[in-house]
Amino acid sequence: MSQQMAPPQKPMSFGPSVRRLLARLRPERRGVVLVVVLGVVGVGLNVLGPRLLGHGTDLIFRGVIGRQLPEGASKEQAVERLRDSGENTFADMVAGMDVTPGQGVDFTALGWVLLGVLALYLGAALFTWLQAYLLNEVVQRTMLRLRSDVENKVHRLPLRYFDTHARGDVLSRVTNDIDNISQSVSQTMSQLLTSVLTVLGVLTMMVVISPLLALIALVTIPLSILLTARIAKRSQREFVAQWQHTGALNAHVEETHTGHALVTVFGRQDEAEREFAEKNEQLFRASFTAQFVSGIIRPAMMFVGSLNYVAIAVVGGLRVASGTMSLGEVQAFIQYSQQFTQPLSQLASMVNLLQSGVASAERVFEFLDEPEESAELPVTAVTGRHPDVDGRVVFEQVSFSYDPEEPLIENLSLVAEPGTTVAIVGPTGAGKTTLVNLIMRFYELDGGRITVDGRDVAEMRRDELRSKFGMVLQDAWLFGGTIRDNIAYGDPEATDEQIHAAAEATYADRFVHSLPDGYDTVIDEEGDNVSAGEKQLLTIARAFLANPDILILDEATSSVDTRTELLVQQAMAALRSDRTSFVIAHRLSTIRDADLILVMRDGGIVEQGTHTELLERRGAYYELYNSQFTAPEVEEV
Structure with missing residues (x-):
């Protein structure tokens, strides 16, 4: 498990992952354009607010100053008198103002200004709400397609992938990582768009009001970018590690919870708890480091913003005193400086969320980039019995290995005649299950070929090939639903009568009728409310209902009691009567009536023949048979 959960040696870089994530939005480009338009209008109205409020401040300030000047005098005369009295600074300020001596605050004009500000902010709020609503729809539709792509990818991956990857980590990529991407994109896209537009709009207004103060405000931008880049580079690695450790922890939890009974029976609770604590500690450290490092960005940006605010306040105050700027312009500029640094701080604070989302996106894209099963020709699959299928299966010099360094099957040849x-x-590991997996094309051959009725399985569509087969595995699989639904999985169009007939043929009908709700009994996702033998009977009934051309039974009766096994064997005999069947068995008593028995060892066939013939040869089969049916000798003491 630890080898399966090893993190990738070289994860994708941040830039390509972001571009690939944004490319997912292309089908929603019309919605994205509308979101941008709404954002521009909403931010534009919001940016005009301080400018209009500054005009209102100028109206009040002019009225206050005007009341202090002698009524009836012109502004030039009032300025001259102030200079004569030695109040040169005040005189310079009055000279730069549009003021009427003796006139107070124009409340009518001020009222219109306030109404205008109210209208601006209401309009900005409306457009921002529409933008958020549309953006949420765009993001959720994108995530809908991403989930569909991941689900489709699951069905296109070869069985080898699931044999070499922990199920908990795969589930974490399919669920947790996609949910994290959804939350990250939803939150960051809205803030990112608004912040960028706000910075551009505010910067434009600042340059219009005072190029000098705008230059002072811009000096802090390189410092902010430098701090953000250095911290973000470190936090990206930590977020990748965080989600890798999340997948490892999920794999461990899924494994121990699924096998909780075995963990308890073998008294491995302490070991499981220690392993959980170790993985939990690794996740804690990675998460803490990622959040702590990325969390430094916002305080650093706030500090830079405070320095910027002080510089603007001092210089702006001096310019008001000199009469080169009005008080309302300085007030508006200070508001703009806050609006300018605030989106920069928001952009910085979004880095941790964005880094987390991109780290999850890397894991999902890594999953989507996994090699798939080889492409197939577009042939319509046919389910049910195939009139043109005889069921002749031939292995011709077949070679296969899971690991190129350890060959398993080499140059194996055999013929299964129709109807046999x-x-x-x-022994375990001889390659029995591998043999039937190759027939079903769960794995591709390393050499040779397998034919079904003369057709190379490698040249057939997998769904077409597998529709000819019915398979009952040793590990019974049931899904959450009724017993009727589980049996009908073999043929979704089957009637209730056909479902009941299949259950009766496999003797599953007996225990189903003993349940309170009969065929409507709901089986939970783990199938814990039915026994292992009952699960197996239901899977056998499912295979009966599918009515396949070729049957594969992999220890199909291993979980049923001896009496039921005899009954099921009779049913199996009837099912196998007109079709080719492959039976993998450890209990040799179940395959005495087989037309051909293959004895495998180390990936090769060492003996073949009927039950009687193989016993007479006194070879490998004879040894296996006697090991099961000969009582061990007890040494007398």
């Missing part, structure tokens, strides 16, 4: 039952026996 081929039993495959041998």
Whole structure:
């Protein structure tokens, strides 16, 4: 497990992952354009607010100053008198103002200004709400397609991938990582768009009001970018590690919870808890470091913004005193400086969320980039019995290995004639299950070929090939739903009568009728409310209902009791009567009537023949048979 959960040696870089994530928005480009338009209008109205409020401040300030000047005098005369009295600074300020001596505050004009400001902010709020609503729809539709792509990818991946990757980590990529991407994109896109537009709009207004103060405000931008870039580079690595450790922890939890009974029976609770604590500690450290490092950005940006605010306040105050700027312009500029640094701080604070989302996106894209099963020709699959299928299966010099360094099957040849039952026996690891997996094209061959009725399986569509087969595995699989639904999985169009007939043929009908709700009994996702033997009977009934051309039974009766096994064997005999069947068995008593018995060892066939013939040869089959049916000798003391 630890080898399976090793983190990738070289994760994708931040830039390509972001571009690939943004490319997912292309189908929603019309919605994205509308979101940008709404954002421009909303931010534009918001940016005009301080300018209009500054005009209102000028009206009040002019009225206050005007009341202090002698009524009836012109502004020039009032300025001259102030200079004569030695109040040169005040005189310079009055000279730069549009003021009427003796006139107070124009409340009518001020009222219109306030109404205008109210209208601006209401309009900005409306457009911002519409933008957020549309953006949420765009993002959720994008995530809908991403989830669909991931789900489709699951069905296109070869069985080898799931054999070499922890199920908990795969589930984490499919669920947790996509949810994290959804939350990150939803929150960051809205703030990112608004922040960028706000910075551009505010910067424009600042340059219009005072190029000098705008230059002072811009000096802090390189410092902010430098701080953000240095911190973000470090936090990206930590977020990748955080989600890798999340996948590892999920894999461990899923594994121990699924096998909780075995963990308890073997008394491995302490070991499981220690392993959980270790992985939990690794996740804690990675998460803490990622959040702490990225969290430094916002305080650093606030500090830079405070320095910027002080510089603007001092210089602006001096310019008001000199009469080169009005008080309202300085007030508006200070508001703009706050609006300028605030989106920069928001952009900085979004880095941790964005880094987390991109780290999850890397894991999802890594999953989507996994090699798929080889492409197939567009042939319509046919389900049910195939009139043109005889069921002749031929292995011609077949070679296969899971690991190129460790060959498993080499140059294996065999022929299964139509309508015969081929039993495959041998010790664990001999390659029995691998053999039937190759027939179903769960794995591609390394050499040779397998044909079904003369057609190379490598040249057939997998769904077409597998529609000819019915398979009952040793590990019974049931899904959350009723017993009727689980049996009908073999043929979704089957009637209730056909479902009941399949259950009766496999003797599953007996225990189903003993349940309170009969065929409407709901089986939970783990199938814990039915026994292992009952699960197996239901899967056998499912295979009966599918009515396949070729049947594969992989220890199909291993979980049923001896009496039921005899009954099921009778049903199996009827099912196999007119079709080719492959039976993998450890209990040799179940395959005595097979037409051909293959004895496998180390990936090869060491013996083949009927039950009687193989016993007479006194070879490998004879040894296996006697090991099961000969009582061990007890040494007398």
